[in-house]
Amino acid sequence: MADDDSWDPPAVLLAVDLVILTLRQTRLHVLLIERGVAPYQGAWALPGGFLRHENEDIEEAARRELAEEAGLVSSKLHLEQFGLFGEPGRDPRGRVISVAFLAISPELPEPVAGTDAAGARWVPADEVLSSALPLAFDHQCVVAEGVERARSKLEHTSLATAFCRTVFTLAELLQVYEAVWGVRLDPRNFYRKIQGTRDFVIADGPSRKATGAVRPARLFRAGPGTMLFPPMLRSTSQQPVPQEHREEEVP
Amino acid sequence: MADDDSWDPPAVLLAVDLVILTLRQTRLHVLLIERGVAPYQGAWALPGGFLRHENEDIEEAARRELAEEAGLVSSKLHLEQFGLFGEPGRDPRGRVISVAFLAISPELPEPVAGTDAAGARWVPADEVLSSALPLAFDHQCVVAEGVERARSKLEHTSLATAFCRTVFTLAELLQVYEAVWGVRLDPRNFYRKIQGTRDFVIADGPSRKATGAVRPARLFRAGPGTMLFPPMLRSTSQQPVPQEHREEEVP
DNA sequence: CGAATAGTGTCTATAAGACATTATACT
DNA sequence: AGTATAATGTCTTATAGACACTATTCG
Numbered sequence: 334m335a336d337d338d339s340w341d342p343p344a345v346l347l348a349v350d351l352v353i354l355t356l357r358q359t360r361l362h363v364l365l366i367e368r369g370v371a372p373y374q375g376a377w378a379l380p381g382g383f384l385r386h387e388n389e390d391i392e393e394a395a396r397r398e399l400a401e402e403a404g405l406v407s408s409k410l411h412l413e414q415f416g417l418f419g420e421p422g423r424d425p426r427g428r429v430i431s432v433a434f435l436a437i438s439p440e441l442p443e444p445v446a447g448t449d450a451a452g453a454r455w456v457p458a459d460e461v462l463s464s465a466l467p468l469a470f471d472h473q474c475v476v477a478e479g480v481e482r483a484r485s486k487l488e489h490t491s492l493a494t495a496f497c498r499t500v501f502t503l504a505e506l507l508q509v510y511e512a513v514w515g516v517r518l519d520p521r522n523f524y525r526k527i528q529g530t531r532d533f534v535i536a537d538g539p540s541r542k543a544t545g546a547v548r549p550a551r552l553f554r555a556g557p558g559t560m561l562f563p564p565m566l567r568s569t570s571q572q573p574v575p576q577e578h579r580e581e582e583v584p
Numbered sequence: 585m586a587d588d589d590s591w592d593p594p595a596v597l598l599a600v601d602l603v604i605l606t607l608r609q610t611r612l613h614v615l616l617i618e619r620g621v622a623p624y625q626g627a628w629a630l631p632g633g634f635l636r637h638e639n640e641d642i643e644e645a646a647r648r649e650l651a652e653e654a655g656l657v658s659s660k661l662h663l664e665q666f667g668l669f670g671e672p673g674r675d676p677r678g679r680v681i682s683v684a685f686l687a688i689s690p691e692l693p694e695p696v697a698g699t700d701a702a703g704a705r706w707v708p709a710d711e712v713l714s715s716a717l718p719l720a721f722d723h724q725c726v727v728a729e730g731v732e733r734a735r736s737k738l739e740h741t742s743l744a745t746a747f748c749r750t751v752f753t754l755a756e757l758l759q760v761y762e763a764v765w766g767v768r769l770d771p772r773n774f775y776r777k778i779q780g781t782r783d784f785v786i787a788d789g790p791s792r793k794a795t796g797a798v799r800p801a802r803l804f805r806a807g808p809g810t811m812l813f814p815p816m817l818r819s820t821s822q823q824p825v826p827q828e829h830r831e832e833e834v835p
Numbered sequence: 836c837g838a839a840t841a842g843t844g845t846c847t848a849t850a851a852g853a854c855a856t857t858a859t860a861c862t
Numbered sequence: 863a864g865t866a867t868a869a870t871g872t873c874t875t876a877t878a879g880a881c882a883c884t885a886t887t888c889g
Contacts, residue, residue, distance in 0.1 A: 342634030344595035347670075347681060383593030387679045388672045417668050417683055419598075421639045428638045430598060430681065432668055504841080522879065524842065529877090540886095547840040548886040563817075563877070755868080773852065775869065780850085791859095798867040799859040814850070 345428045349395045350381035350418070350472065352479030353403060353436040354513075356496050360457050361512045363476055364403055364444060365468070367452035372425045373469030375451065379476070381431070395434040402447045411437040411495040415482045416475070423471050431470075435479045437495040459515075484513055489564040491533055494555035500537050502550035503527060514567050526565065532558030596679040600646045601632035601669070601723065603730030604654060604687040605764075607747050611708050612763045614727055615654055615695060616719070618703035623676045624720035626702065630727070632682070646685040653698045662688040662746040666733045667726070674722050686730045688746040710766075735764055740815040742784055745806035751788050753801035754778060765818050777816065783809030 353364040365377045380402035384394050395412060399405045412434055419430040444453040460466045461476045468476070486492040487510060494501070496509040507523050510516075527533055534553040604615040616628045631653035635645050646663060650656045663685055670681040695704040711717045712727045719727070737743040738761060745752070747760040758774050761767075778784055785804040 342597050342599075343636075343638040345598045345635070345638070345681075346593050347596045348593075384596070385594075387594040387596070390672060391668070391670050391681075414668060417642070417665060419642050419683075421641060430596075430642075432670075502841090519879075519881085520841090521843080521881080525844095526878080545840090546838060546888040548842085548888090550841060564815075566814075566878075753868090770852075770854090771868090772854080772870080776871095777851080796867090797861040797865060799861085799869085801868060817851075 343428070345419075345430050346424075346426070347384045347391070348381055348429055348431045349384075349391065349398055350379045350431050350433045350475055351395060351399055351403075351436055352379060352415075352433065352476055353399070353405070353438065354458070354480070354483055354496075355438045355441050355455065356509060356512050357440055357455055359508050359512050361459075361480070362455040363458050363461060363480075365454060365456050365461075365466075366402060366446070366450045367454075368469060369446075369449045369451040376469040377456070377466060378469035379472045380453075391432055392434070395432075399436065402450065403444050403453065404447075405436075405438070405441070411435075411492065413482075416478050418471055418475055420471065431475075433475050433479060435482055437483065437492060439496060439498045480513075484567070487513055487565065488567060489561050491555060491559055491561060494534070497555075500552045500554050502552060503534075504550055506534070506553075510565070510567075516567065530558070530561055532556040533561065594679070596670075596681050597675075597677070598635045598642070599632055599680055599682045600635075600642065600649055601630045601682050601684050601726055602646060602650055602654075602687055603630060603666075603684065603727055604650070604656070604689065605709070605731070605734055605747075606689045606692050606706065607760060607763050608691055608706055610759050610763050612710075612731070613706040614709050614712060614731075616705060616707045616712075616717075617653060617697070617701045618705075619720060620697075620700045620702040627720040628707070628717060629720035630723045631704075642683055643685075646683075650687065653701065654695050654704065655698070656687075656689070656692070662686075662743070664733075667729050669722055669726055671722065682726075684726050684730060686733055688734065688743060690747060690749045731764075735818070738764055738816065739818060740812050742806065742810055742812060745785070748806075751803045751805050753803060754785075755801055757785070757804075761816070761818075767818065781809070781812055783807040784812065 351364075355362055355364075364380060366380045368374055368376050368378050380398060382394075382398045382402070384391070385397065392412065392414070399410070399412075414432060415435045416433040417430065418433060421428060423429065423431075444455070446453040456466060458476070458480055461468060461473060462480065464473065467473070483492065493506055493509045496513075497505055503524055504520070506527065507518060507520055510518055510523070533556050535556045537552045537554045540549045540551055602615075606613055606615075615631060617631045619625050619627050619629050631649060633645075633649045633653070635642070636648065643663065643665070650661070650663075665683060666686045667684040668681065669684060672679060674680065695706070697704040707717060709727070709731055712719060712724060713731065715724065718724070734743065744757055744760045747764075748756055754775055755771070757778065758769060758771055761769055761774070784807050786807045788803045788805045791800045791802055
């Protein structure tokens with residue numbers, strides 16, 4: 334903390350940026366807004382915004398923006414601060430310090446563009462990471478750090494269940510890992526690992542969901558445990574996921 | 585980022601706080617400053633301060649404060665942003681957002697109190713974590729999060745070498761883990777683990793340092809690797825370090 | 836019964852935990 | 863020689879990786 338009261342420290346503007354991740358068609362997507370106003374008018378950017386008033390709590394501001402810009406009620410949503418972006422030149426409007434939040438969610442409906450936004454849509458995360466879709470400000474970096482944080486947390490926390498609905502199958506949980514990490518995992522070893530980890534998932538009724546001529550999968554819900562030990566490993570011998578084009582979602 | 589230009593966002597004050605960790609007498613210490621001015625005059629707090637001018641880079645500000653308040657030239661120092669503390673009521677001077685930095689360093693000399701500081705000293709980290717020494721603002725939380733970050737990074741990065749001087753023995757490296765984690769590790773398994781991890785340490789000449797009637801230890805320096813795989817484990821069966829009172833340092 | 840996905844079991848390789856022994860330098 | 867620390871080796875156990883098989887549902 335500052336020791337000096339006789340001098341006037343410079344003021345800055347405080348903003349929040351939200352990296353909202355979800356799975357759609359087994360691919361990792363991030364929510365983007367098409368900016369309707371300058372600066373970067375017309376460019377795609379993360380949802381977010383300035384602090385509303387001087388006494389607003391930062392996480393509160395993040396949840397407010399989440400509701401305003403993406404129409405998401407964030408009560409049950411995993412929301413976590415993961416970084417700070419405050420380079421002097423990053424925003425032409427002045428010295429803006431941006432707190433980055435990570436939100437993880439099960440599959441969500443198409444977003445609707447809020448005020449000042451020309452559009453809003455889910456974009457596959459790799460389109461952003463590969464620079465195929467350039468973003469406003471330093472938001473590509475923000476997305477990259479957010480995704481990396483999510484990847485890392487998958488290793489030693491039960492975050493993966495936050496991508497799933499309340500009840501889910503182990504195959505769905507497996508898809509979370511494959512989509513976020515971009516690798517193929519052996520389902521058999523995966524099942525063993527999950528069920529051998531105390532409090533990761535708990536069985537929820539015997540079965541349900543017979544969608545065709547297949548055996549229905551057992552259902553689970555998130556268990557009380559939050560830390561995984563030993564952690565899930567992603568650094569050894571998994572196959573990278575083949576870059577076949579998956580079919581676009583039906584409109 | 586904000587979408588609204590027609591309205592005036594509130595301004596905040598930006599500060600940096602530094603959690604500077606080092607090892608002294610095989611115990612983890614954190615650098616604290618005795619505040620010489622209000623608020624919290626007379627209380628112990630982390631070194632830190634406000635941004636100097638509107639265009640100062642945040643990490644630059646952290647390095648500047650590190651030099652000003654602790655007399656540390658930070659060129660070669662591991663310095664990492666790890667958190668943000670911005671609750672509305674945390675600073676009586678107004679809405680202050682504080683960026684927390686973690687600095688890791690080999691054993692350092694006694695600090696000298698800078699301007700506006702009544703004192704400066706190394707304090708054992710557990711004295712802070714156990715609330716035996718209350719700190720100003722929310723600095724106890726900041727220390728706790730910083731220490732936890734360091735503990736965590738020890739697991740899967742080669743951060744431990746940042747606590748050591750340029751050349752070090754494996755026994756010294758072991759002490760880093762024991763001090764930061766607060767556990768006892770088996771030296772034999774530790775040696776095996778370290779030497780089996782590619783690029784963690786590299787041998788530096790055969791030997792040296794015969795400090796008595798003992799076999800001198802081989803010397804190493806930090807290797808080029810930064811990530812540890814598999815990670816060092818701290819969650820299984822190590823003994824907690826006995827809470828014997830170690831002798832105070834000679835004055 | 837065939838198709839398709841769900842779930843279990845087995846073998847092997849790797850790495851961690853526990854512990855005994857040898858090595859080196861000094862007095 | 864005695865002492866104190868350095869370093870290596872061995873055995874056991876836990877867990878990951880690879881892979882084959884059985885189970886369940888529905889048409």
